[in-house]
Amino acid sequence: ETGVTQSPTHLIKTRGQQVTLRCSSQSGHNTVSWYQQALGQGPQFIFQYYREEENGRGNFPPRFSGLQFPNYSSELNVNALELDDSALYLCASSREYGYTFGSGTRLTVV
Amino acid sequence: RKEVEQDPGPFNVPEGATVAFNCTYSNSASQSFFWYRQDCRKEPKLLMSVYSSGNEDGRFTAQLNRASQYISLLIRDSKLSDSATYLCVVKGAYNQGGKLIFGQGTELSVKP
Numbered sequence: 001e002t003g004v005t006q007s008p009t010h011l012i013k014t015r016g017q018q019v020t021l022r023c024s025s026q027s028g029h030n031t032v033s034w035y036q037q038a039l040g041q042g043p044q045f046i047f048q049y050y051r052e053e054e055n056g057r058g059n060f061p062p063r064f065s066g067l068q069f070p071n072y073s074s075e076l077n078v079n080a081l082e083l084d085d086s087a088l089y090l091c092a093s094s095r096e097y098g099y100t101f102g103s104g105t106r107l108t109v110v
Numbered sequence: 111r112k113e114v115e116q117d118p119g120p121f122n123v124p125e126g127a128t129v130a131f132n133c134t135y136s137n138s139a140s141q142s143f144f145w146y147r148q149d150c151r152k153e154p155k156l157l158m159s160v161y162s163s164g165n166e167d168g169r170f171t172a173q174l175n176r177a178s179q180y181i182s183l184l185i186r187d188s189k190l191s192d193s194a195t196y197l198c199v200v201k202g203a204y205n206q207g208g209k210l211i212f213g214q215g216t217e218l219s220v221k222p
Contacts, residue, residue, distance in 0.1 A: 033210070035210075035212075040195055040214075041214050041215075042212030042213050042214045042215050043154065043197075043210075044212070045209045045210065045211065048209055056208075056209050058209070065211075076197060088151075090153055092155070092210070098154045098156075099156070099210060101153040101154055101155070102217060103152065103153045104152075104153050106151075
């Protein structure tokens with residue numbers, strides 16, 4: 001069984017640009033959630049998708065949006081990037097109880 | 111108040127020491143409880159789930175007190191390889207969509 005794969009691993013963007021991060025779920029997992037982890041902090045919940053529908057959202061502005069596809073893979077889109085968006089973005093897939101995290105995308109906004 | 115709060119770190123201990131981490135959570139309707147380990151610049155990985163009856167996995171013992179909304183992790187005979195950040199994690203209540211809520215993490219450094 002394959003794990004959770006995220007791409008790209010690292011990314012540098014300029015303030016004001018848009019970015020799309022991708023996540024392939026672990027086989028058999030129908031739920032995917034996204035987290036933002038700033039340096040020295042724990043991961044913060046952004047949103048969760050279950051069978052292509054958003055079913056939970058954290059305290060993040062609308063410029064953070066997402067999609068889940070029929071194969072349960074997912075995208076996180078961030079518009080109008082700000083310097084404070086620099087962080088490690090983690091994707092986790094799950095089915096019922098177990099969560100598996102990808103290795104993350106490290107985004108730097110300059 | 112943060113939903114999940116952990117001891118501030120870092121903890122610097124010698125090999126062989128016993129170290130304890132504490133954590134409190136604010137929502138009494140929380141469903142499940144975990145300790146995750148995160149190595150530098152890597153993803154969090156599940157260390158162990160935490161049950162009301164307490165549970166042990168080798169040198170690691172986790173405890174949950176639902177009445178006090180308190181979670182703990184005890185590491186005995188610490189090894190150099192235990193150096194990492196330990197994250198207290200609570201699975202939110204059903205009306206929170208069951209999301210994982212992380213504490214800020216406590217850094218552990220085990221020295222020779």
